[in-house]
Amino acid sequence: MTPKTELAHRLGLSHAVPIRVLVVEDFAPFRQFILSTLASRRDLQVIGEVSDGLEAVQKAVELQPDLVLLDIGLPSLNGIEAARQIRKLLPESEIIFLTQESSAEVMQEAFSLGARGYIVKAKAGSELLTAVEAGLLGKTFVSSSNGNR
Secondary structure, three states: OOHHHHHHHHOOOOOOOOEEEEEEOOOHHHHHHHHHHHHOOOOEEEEEEEOOHHHHHHHHHHHOOOEEEEOOOOOOOOHHHHHHHHHHHOOOOEEEEEEOOOOHHHHHHHHHOOOOEEEEHHHHHHHHHHHHHHHHOOOOEEOOOOOOO
């Protein structure tokens, strides 16, 4: 079974159906980077993009994404609190944090909420798609450098 077939099977989808992604990032240039990176994969479809935590929760409920890529440092509601609410409302959606925050305590809290991945933004260019694939296959991904070195 190919990774895409396995992923589609795990999510209960036919392999022709793309994975639906919600991008939550308040810094517009970085959000554009994420969008362009995801666009390189035909099996990923960005269904929404928002710039604050409250919007993230509302859009997640409205759009029911398979995956939420979520920053932690967000206006109105931080990413940890947004993830807590999304997890309660949409337990089937996978969450991957994409953040500048590199403290072990924050990372631990993110994983305690059921996050599938934690990427430090400085590593996003090389790790974003790997983390997305791992997370959607039910595996945990941690950035190769969490900034604590």
